[in-house]
Amino acid sequence: MASSKGVATSPAAARASDMEKMSIEQLKAVKEQVDLEFNLLQDSLNNIKTATGRLEVAATSLNDLSHRPQGKKMLVPLTASLYVPGTLDDADRVLVDIGTGYFVEKTMNEGKDYCERKIALLKSRFVLLIE
Numbered sequence: 001m002a003s004s005k006g007v008a009t010s011p012a013a014a015r016a017s018d019m020e021k022m023s024i025e026q027l028k029a030v031k032e033q034v035d036l037e038f039n040l041l042q043d044s045l046n047n048i049k050t051a052t053g054r055l056e057v058a059a060t061s062l063n064d065l066s067h068r069p070q071g072k073k074m075l076v077p078l079t080a081s082l083y084v085p086g087t088l089d090d091a092d093r094v095l096v097d098i099g100t101g102y103f104v105e106k107t108m109n110e111g112k113d114y115c116e117r118k119i120a121l122l123k124s125r126f127v128l129l130i131e
Contacts, residue, residue: 045126052122059115066091066108 019027068074068088075083094111095103106114 045130048122048126052119052126055115055119055122059112059119062094062108062112062115065094 019030022030065088068091070088070091072088074086074088076086077083092108094106094108096106096111096114098104098114
């Protein structure tokens with residue numbers, strides 16, 4: 001956009017001049033829209049942080065599990081608050097939750113790699129949302 005003197009103006013300057021012409025009701029509507037977008041962005045960032053934290057805990061758990069001997073007794077989580085006793089049969093094979101209730105059997109190294117790749121993906125999305 002060019003000004004009357006032939007100098008290009010930035011889009012921010014153009015929006016600022018448009019906002020100066022708005023009524024109070026229009027400015028309130030713009031503020032509400034910006035607040036809504038900000039809250040959605042904040043929720044998305046919080047969800048990414050939570051998912052990243054869970055994956056980091058899973059990666060640490062896989063690392064700890066790989067050092068345990070076969071036949072080791074342990075508590076197995078069924079839900080966040082329900083654990084049942086179990087015995088480690090094969091520490092090299094794990095079930096990986098890939099989402100929406102689907103599990104895939106993988107080797108320990110494949111499970112660790114899956115967690116690391118998902119963490120990297122989420123962190124890259126986090127960086128994109130911040131920019």
